[in-house]
Amino acid sequence: MARLVIVSNRVPPPRAKGAASAGGLAVALQSFVSSGTLWFGWSGRVTERTPGKPKIVNGGGVTYATIDLGAEDYDRFYVGFANSSLWPLLHFRLGLMRYRREDFEGYLAVNAAFAEALIPMLRPDDMIWVHDYHLIPFADALRARGFTGRIGFFLHIPFVPPSVLDALPPARALMRSLCAYDVVGFQTRTHLQDFLDCARRFGGFAVEGEEVVTEGGRVRAIADPIGIDAPSFARVAARSAGTDYIRRLTESLTGRALAISAERLDYSKGLPNRFEGFARLLARFPQHHRTVSLLQIAARSREDVVEYQALRRELDRLAGDINGRFSQFDWVPLRYMTQTVARTKLAGLFRIARIGLVTPLRDGMNLVAKEFVAAQDPADPGVLVLSRFAGAAEELTEALLVNPYDPDEIAEAMNTALEMSLEERQERHAALRRAVFEVTAARYCNVFVEALAGEAGAGPPPAN
Numbered sequence: 001m002a003r004l005v006i007v008s009n010r011v012p013p014p015r016a017k018g019a020a021s022a023g024g025l026a027v028a029l030q031s032f033v034s035s036g037t038l039w040f041g042w043s044g045r046v047t048e049r050t051p052g053k054p055k056i057v058n059g060g061g062v063t064y065a066t067i068d069l070g071a072e073d074y075d076r077f078y079v080g081f082a083n084s085s086l087w088p089l090l091h092f093r094l095g096l097m098r099y100r101r102e103d104f105e106g107y108l109a110v111n112a113a114f115a116e117a118l119i120p121m122l123r124p125d126d127m128i129w130v131h132d133y134h135l136i137p138f139a140d141a142l143r144a145r146g147f148t149g150r151i152g153f154f155l156h157i158p159f160v161p162p163s164v165l166d167a168l169p170p171a172r173a174l175m176r177s178l179c180a181y182d183v184v185g186f187q188t189r190t191h192l193q194d195f196l197d198c199a200r201r202f203g204g205f206a207v208e209g210e211e212v213v214t215e216g217g218r219v220r221a222i223a224d225p226i227g228i229d230a231p232s233f234a235r236v237a238a239r240s241a242g243t244d245y246i247r248r249l250t251e252s253l254t255g256r257a258l259a260i261s262a263e264r265l266d267y268s269k270g271l272p273n274r275f276e277g278f279a280r281l282l283a284r285f286p287q288h289h290r291t292v293s294l295l296q297i298a299a300r301s302r303e304d305v306v307e308y309q310a311l312r313r314e315l316d317r318l319a320g321d322i323n324g325r326f327s328q329f330d331w332v333p334l335r336y337m338t339q340t341v342a343r344t345k346l347a348g349l350f351r352i353a354r355i356g357l358v359t360p361l362r363d364g365m366n367l368v369a370k371e372f373v374a375a376q377d378p379a380d381p382g383v384l385v386l387s388r389f390a391g392a393a394e395e396l397t398e399a400l401l402v403n404p405y406d407p408d409e410i411a412e413a414m415n416t417a418l419e420m421s422l423e424e425r426q427e428r429h430a431a432l433r434r435a436v437f438e439v440t441a442a443r444y445c446n447v448f449v450e451a452l453a454g455e456a457g458a459g460p461p462p463a464n
């Protein structure tokens with residue numbers, strides 16, 4: 001069997017098999033990777049210059065090869081093009097997009113440097129699976145260095161229609177790079193359709209069914225929603241609920257219901273709207289004063305990007321405002337933390353929560369929604385309030401779906417959740433649970449790798 005090579009900007013730290021690890025992609029893939037897999041990407045460290053050679057560590061049979069980023073590359077590639085141009089653009093936030101030509105050049109240069117560092121480690125029949133928006137030109141960069149094996153790409157975040165992508169100055173170059181892969185995967189059918197429309201419009205390619213026909217071959221586009229290892233998360237949640245940490249929280253709630261939100265502190269997550277929604281709940285439904293507390297965990301993220309700094313200041317202000325307006329001397333409605341909380345603890349928090357509030361303005365999938373469902377006790381489950389602009393909403397249709405731009409809708413959904421009968425909670429949860437246990441992390445990996453294995457190499461790169 002061909003060796004699987006995973007390439008992602010973030011590479012999880014090597015770990016012993018079975019140990020709990022960081023989150024999202026790492027968890028989904030780590031249960032899938034087998035002995036012999038090579039995982040390549042950024043080390044997370046910034047040094048003076050991007051070195052030519054990766055550092056290699058083995059763990060649990062997997063070889064991890066990571067490379068530092070030079071300060072200027074970090075600035076242009078990571079802070080610049082990836083997180084100040086592509087991230088806002090692909091989350092429909094044109095107003096937040098900043099573009100500088102030198103950032104795009106830095107983005108291409110880092111992709112080239114990564115490919116250069118990986119090439120000596122590759123075997124001709126390796127199957128390469130590239131992850132996320134940082135690495136769109138990676139296939140081009142490998143092909144330019146002579147690699148002819150199969151290369152697939154999965155986008156973890158949303159994709160946009162042509163009218164939105166049009167705002168990005170290098171839209172054409174980017175689409176042609178995406179079409180240099182053998183397989184391109186998306187979280188939902190909506191993103192897949194937008195990709196096909198953009199391939200036609202900006203790549204100038206013909207589209208036949210769900211394949212893009214390029215000068216070099218055919219690109220197969222698939223929708224392959226990412227999932228979680230639900231049985232394992234459910235076990236961790238049940239165990240965690242009995243720990244001291246969760247006991248302390250329960251005691252501090254003194255019988256009040258807990259609403260919980262947990263994510264990175266990111267403007268795509270709709271945090272100000274959610275805070276406003278919670279304030280509306282308290283203003284419009286005073287019967288919930290003293291009966292509910294919202295625990296918002298917003299782990300600090302991408303702190304070198306100015307928009308994230310501005311968001312943090314805004315949230316500090318909003319949190320202070322809500323608590324100033326509604327607190328009573330023995331009740332604080334909003335508990336707001338910007339620290340990272342370990343996954344095992346989060347699982348326990350989800351389990352005892354009455355409401356899971358997941359209201360991003362846009363999200364590729366959102367695994368917190370799935371984890372919240374998996375963590376519930378089926379006999380007395382909490383209610384998921386979910387944005388209809390999260391990819392997960394296409395599968396989790398029994399959640400209370402809201403438009404996160406409307407704080408009143410969030411408030412009304414929270415009110416409904418707090419007043420929902422046990423029977424309705426159980427019914428909704430049973431349906432959600434089926435969905436979460438069916439579309440698993442393993443299935444996600446198998447679907448992608450099977451699609452990739454079924455493809456022949458794309459041959460020479462299309463001329464740009």
Ligand code: G6P
Nearest residue numbers: 009010024132133156157301302
């Ligand atoms: C999102 C992206 C990932 C990214 C993660 C954390 O989930 O899809 O590619 O790794 O956010 O962001 P960071 O910038 O810290 O890697």
